[in-house]
Amino acid sequence: MSASNSSRRVVITGMGVVSPLGNSPAALWESLCAGRSGVAPLGLLPPLAGRVVYAGEARDFTGEIGDFGELTKDRKKVIRKALKMMCRETMMAVSAAQQAMVDAGFGEAVPDPERSGVVFGSDYMLSPPDDFLDGMNKCGADEADFKFDQWGPTGLPEMNPLWMLKFLPNMPASHIAIFNDLRGPNNSLTLREVAGLMAIREATHTIARGHADRMLAGACGTRVHSFKTIHAVQTEQLADPTLDPTTASRPFDAARTGMVVGEGAGALVLEEREAALARGATIYGEILGAGSSVATDVDLKARPEESLEHAAAAALDDASLEFDALGHISAHGLGTTKADAAEAKALRSLGGETGSEASVVAAKSYFGNLGAASSVVELVASVMALGEGKLFETLNFQSPDENCPVSIASEGSPAGESFLKLSVTPQGQAAALVVGRG
Numbered sequence: 022m023s024a025s026n027s028s029r030r031v032v033i034t035g036m037g038v039v040s041p042l043g044n045s046p047a048a049l050w051e052s053l054c055a056g057r058s059g060v061a062p063l064g065l066l067p068p069l070a071g072r073v074v075y076a077g078e079a080r081d082f083t084g085e086i087g088d089f090g091e092l093t094k095d096r097k098k099v100i101r102k103a104l105k106m107m108c109r110e111t112m113m114a115v116s117a118a119q120q121a122m123v124d125a126g127f128g129e130a131v132p133d134p135e136r137s138g139v140v141f142g143s144d145y146m147l148s149p150p151d152d153f154l155d156g157m158n159k160c161g162a163d164e165a166d167f168k169f170d171q172w173g174p175t176g177l178p179e180m181n182p183l184w185m186l187k188f189l190p191n192m193p194a195s196h197i198a199i200f201n202d203l204r205g206p207n208n209s210l211t212l213r214e215v216a217g218l219m220a221i222r223e224a225t226h227t228i229a230r231g232h233a234d235r236m237l238a239g240a241c242g243t244r245v246h247s248f249k250t251i252h253a254v255q256t257e258q259l260a261d262p263t264l265d266p267t268t269a270s271r272p273f274d275a276a277r278t279g280m281v282v283g284e285g286a287g288a289l290v291l292e293e294r295e296a297a298l299a300r301g302a303t304i305y306g307e308i309l310g311a312g313s314s315v316a317t318d319v320d321l322k323a324r325p326e327e328s329l330e331h332a333a334a335a336a337l338d339d340a341s342l343e344f345d346a347l348g349h350i351s352a353h354g355l356g357t358t359k360a361d362a363a364e365a366k367a368l369r370s371l372g373g374e375t376g377s378e379a380s381v382v383a384a385k386s387y388f389g390n391l392g393a394a395s396s397v398v399e400l401v402a403s404v405m406a407l408g409e410g411k412l413f414e415t416l417n418f419q420s421p422d423e424n425c426p427v428s429i430a431s432e433g434s435p436a437g438e439s440f441l442k443l444s445v446t447p448q449g450q451a452a453a454l455v456v457g458r459g
Contacts, residue, residue: 027229032459034302035127035290036401037090037120037239039113041077041283041388044088045120048081049398050405052387053413056432058267059388060281065245072254075266076245077283077388084112090120091128100200106186107196110146113286113394114193114241115200121237122201125290126302131201131235138205138233140224141194141288142216142240144392147248148188155179193241205233214353214390215313215444216240217287217397218452222311224291234296239288242392249392253282257447258357260389268417272354272383273361273429275422280356281389287397294459306404307459309439310340313452323449325360329353329367333441336453337371340439344372347379347455348437349412349430351403353444354383355390364443365425380430380437382406386416396444400454406436407458 038045041059042052052059060077068074082088086101100115107115118141122128131137156176160168168175186192191209198207206227210216217240224238244253253259258279260269271277297304312335316328337344353364372379384399391398406412414432421429438458445451 029229029231030294031225031228031291031308032294032297033289033305033308033404034292034297035121035125036305036404037117037124037288038285038398038401039079039082039116040285040391040398041079044079044081044116046401046405049402053384053402056414056416058416060266060269062266066247066250069250069254072262073250073259073282074262075269075281077281077391078245079113079285082113082116084109089116091123092119093129096200103196106183107192108146108187110143110241110243111187111193111196113284114141114239115196117239117286117288118197118237119200121288121290127201127290131203133234134202134204136205136234137203137236138207138227139194139198139203139237140208140210140220140227141197141238142210142212142220142393143190143193144213144242144249145211146188146190147246148184149247152180152184197237201237203237206236212450213393213446214395215446215450215452216393217395218442218444218454219313221289221291221308221454222313222452225308225311228291228293235290235292237288237290239286239397240393241286242394243284244282244390244392245284250282260356270356270386270389271417272352272356272386272415273365273422273425273427274418275420277356277358277361283389283391285388285391285394285398287394287401289397304459306407307457308454309342309457310336310338310455311453312336312339313450315450317449323447325445325449325451326363326367328449328451329364329443329445330370332451332453333367333371333443336441336455340455342439342455344379347439347441348407348435349380349382349403349440351399351440351442352381352383354385356385362424365427369426378428380412380434381427382412382430383415386418396442396452400442400456403440403442404456407440410436412436
């Protein structure tokens with residue numbers, strides 16, 4: 022059941038973020054308005070010389086209990102105790118979620134927990150090599166004579182017995198539900214960059230069909246990781262490492278050289294509109310429509326232009342809104358040669374000649390690709406733009422590219438009454454949401 026075809030409308034009443042631009046929506050918005058980049062030399066990892074030397078790291082996030090926002094004494098105690106079972110991605114997820122819960126007015130407790138749930142997205146989660154070091158050394162790795170037959174009896178006992186719990190992709194949703202006593206529908210989605218929008222879509226439909234009255238939805242992600250950064254080097258076009266970090270992420274610019282790796286988390290509290298109004302909640306926006314699509318050729322090579330067009334068309338149809346009526350577009354804006362061109366062509370296909378005139382913002386210009394978290398953090402930025410009535414600039418856009426016929430919004434341009442948020446994976450899965458002022 023779509024949100025637009027249901028009498029149960031779904032609104033946003035709480036928001037939280039952990040990002041390279043700060044650990045709150047207010048900090049995010051302040052940096053966007055100031056035109057301040059969150060990309061800087063690597064701090065979490067040693068530089069991969071000649072390949073990756075900078076990133077959009079959430080530098081203000083330390084994983085200490087103070088990073089989890091306003092907490093009651095009991096909730097602070099239980100979160101602090103659980104930190105040893107969380108990897109950095111899950112910690113960021115919990116932080117963003119707790120911010121959103123407090124922002125929505127549920128810092129103490131939610132009413133009717135059985136009617137409250139969670140859908141949370143993530144990237145695939147990987148253990149860093151350090152977790153295996155003690156066990157490997159016990160088996161002779163430190164002497165360059167690793168004894169494979171000794172791993173079971175000798176190496177494995179050196180592993181933390183809770184090790185696997187730190188890296189299961191359903192742990193963000195599990196922790197968030199436990200900490201906030203959310204006993205209703207619960208799901209975890211591991212869908213790379215589209216995981217956040219797909220989580221919001223599922224949560225919206227869960228409320229619209231009457232299976233819950235409120236849902237916490239969002240995603241966490243990272244491309245700044247000892248394994249995942251190497252995967253990015255092997256499979257994706259990365260920005261020129263000789264560039265000034267603050268100018269490296271250049272969505273849609275003719276001089277773009279590739280994506281910048283980053284990390285973060287974002288979360289929304291979604292509620293049935295009448296219930297939100299009845300309790301006097303602040304309504305930041307309304308989810309008007311959602312769509313998704315996958316497009317590949319016979320060899321399973323992604324066709325992002327087609328999948329983005331289909332996902333966006335489905336979201337607009339779900340919202341009963343014409344493309345020309347959109348206030349602005351929050352682009353995927355990855356900053357790679359092929360991805361940006363494909364997205365621009367998809368928008369042109371959607372809107373015809375006017376498709377290249379719709380105002381476009383690309384928040385990745387400030388912090389790079391945050392993996393599964395990107396779409397949610399970018400959506401929060403556009404929701405705040407709706408509330409403020411103005412758009413932020415896209416950093417580093419200086420030279421239009423004839424292969425990317427888009428109209429990049431200038432700073433202070435009207436945000437309009439609604440926006441289209443797009444996201445797509447390298448594998449060709451796309452997701453789209455239409456959000457209105459509410």
